Amino acid sequence: MNVTKEEPELVHIKEEHGDLWSNEDEEQLVVKQEADTFKVTPLDLKHDMNEPEEKMNQLLNADSPEDEELKRKKSDGSKLKRHKTNKPCEACGKWFSQKGNLIKHIRTHMGKKPYECEMCDKSFSNGSHLASHMRAHMGEKPFSCPTCAKGFSQKGNLNMHLRTHTGEKPYTCEMCGKSFSFSSGLVCHMRTHTGEKPFSCPTCAKEFSQKGSLIMHIRTHTGDKPYTCELCDKSFSNGSHLAGHMRTHTGEKPFSCRTCAKEFSQKSSLSKHMRTHTGEKPYACEMCDKSFSVGSYLARHMRKHTGEKPFSCPTCAKGFSLKGNLNMHIRTHTGEKPYHCKVCNKSFTSSSKDL
CATH class of the missing domain: 3.30.160.60 (Classic Zinc Finger)
Structure with a gap:
C-alpha cells in the first residue's frame, strides 16, 4: 500500500501529566523533552499484507530517522517518560505516538492474540481486553452510572449507557441525517439503505438485516417462547409481544389515532387502523x-x-x-x-x- 509523501510538518512535543497510554506489558523508552521542534517525515507505506509474517515483525524493531534523533538525545542525558515514535503502521497507514500502542495495533493485522483467558478458550490481542473479559467471569462491575447507579464491567459500556440519560446521538447517517446513540445502531440502520442482510436462518435460509431479528425468527422453528406472563400462563417468542400482551391486563392503550383519537394497546394495531383513513x-x-x-x-x-x-x-x-x-x-x-x-x-x- 503506497501513500503519497507530504511536506514535513513541525511537531511540538508538550509535557504530558500522567500516563496517557497504558503499556505495562511493552517496552518503555526514556528520552528528554526538548523545547526545540523537530521534523517528522511520513514514511512510504509499501507493505503488502500477503508478505511473510517476518516482514511484519520488522515494524517492531525498525527505527525511523526521528527514532535515531531521539536516541541521540537520550544518550545526551534526556529524560522524557514516554517514547513518542510518531511512526505509522505500514499495513494501514495509521499513526501512533507510542511504540507500545503501535505493537498492539500490528497484532490486529497479524492475528496474534497472546493473552489467553484461563477460564474459557478466548484469546485477546492486548492485556486490557483480557482484563475486561475476566470481569464477565467474575461478575465484577467497577463502573457505575452516576444517574441511576447501574453497574458495568467495561467503561465503554458505561459511556454508551450515559447517552440514554443525556439523549446524545453522536452517530449520524450521511445518507438521511438520522442519528443514533450507538455505532451499532448506525450500522444496522445503514443496511436499510444498502439492503444488506448478513444474517440467514440455518433452517429456511430466510435473511435478516439484524441478528436480533434472526434470533426471534429461529424461535418460529424451535417453538421456544422464553417470555412468560406472570399474570396468566401465556408465553411469547419475543419481549415486545409480551409487553403488548401485558396491556390486555392493565388496559393501557398508549397508541392513539391522530385522525379519530381511537386508542390501541399495540403500535401495529394503530398502523393497521390508520389505513382505514388513508385507504392504503x-x-x-x-x-x-x-x-x-x-x-x-x-x-x-x-x-x-x-x-x-x-x-x-x-x-x-x-x-x-x-x-x-x-x-x-x-x-x-x-x-x-x-x-x-x-x-x-x-x-x-x-x-x-x-x-
Whole structure:
C-alpha cells in the first residue's frame, strides 16, 4: 500500500501529566523533552499484507530517522517518560505516538492474540481486553452510572449507557441525517439503505438485516417462547409481544389515532387502523388484482387460490380455509347458538343468519 509523501510538518512535543497510554506489558523508552521542534517525515507505506509474517515483525524493531534523533538525545542525558515514535503502521497507514500502542495495533493485522483467558478458550490481542473479559467471569462491575447507579464491567459500556440519560446521538447517517446513540445502531440502520442482510436462518435460509431479528425468527422453528406472563400462563417468542400482551391486563392503550383519537394497546394495531383513513392497501395479491390493508387478510385471501384448508374440525375432520368458519362449523356439533334475536327468542349459530 503506497501513500503519497507530504511536506514535513513541525511537531511540538508538550509535557504530558500522567500516563496517557497504558503499556505495562511493552517496552518503555526514556528520552528528554526538548523545547526545540523537530521534523517528522511520513514514511512510504509499501507493505503488502500477503508478505511473510517476518516482514511484519520488522515494524517492531525498525527505527525511523526521528527514532535515531531521539536516541541521540537520550544518550545526551534526556529524560522524557514516554517514547513518542510518531511512526505509522505500514499495513494501514495509521499513526501512533507510542511504540507500545503501535505493537498492539500490528497484532490486529497479524492475528496474534497472546493473552489467553484461563477460564474459557478466548484469546485477546492486548492485556486490557483480557482484563475486561475476566470481569464477565467474575461478575465484577467497577463502573457505575452516576444517574441511576447501574453497574458495568467495561467503561465503554458505561459511556454508551450515559447517552440514554443525556439523549446524545453522536452517530449520524450521511445518507438521511438520522442519528443514533450507538455505532451499532448506525450500522444496522445503514443496511436499510444498502439492503444488506448478513444474517440467514440455518433452517429456511430466510435473511435478516439484524441478528436480533434472526434470533426471534429461529424461535418460529424451535417453538421456544422464553417470555412468560406472570399474570396468566401465556408465553411469547419475543419481549415486545409480551409487553403488548401485558396491556390486555392493565388496559393501557398508549397508541392513539391522530385522525379519530381511537386508542390501541399495540403500535401495529394503530398502523393497521390508520389505513382505514388513508385507504392504503400495501398487500397485493400476485394472482389477481385484489389488495389488502393487512398482511393477514392477504394470507387468508391466498387460500382461495391455493385451496389450502389449514383448519380442520376435531370431530369430523372437515377442513376450512378460515378459522372463523371452523368455529361456526363446530357449533353444528355442540348445538351452541350464541347469537340471539332482540325481537323474539330465536338463537343462531352465526351472526350471518337472518335474525
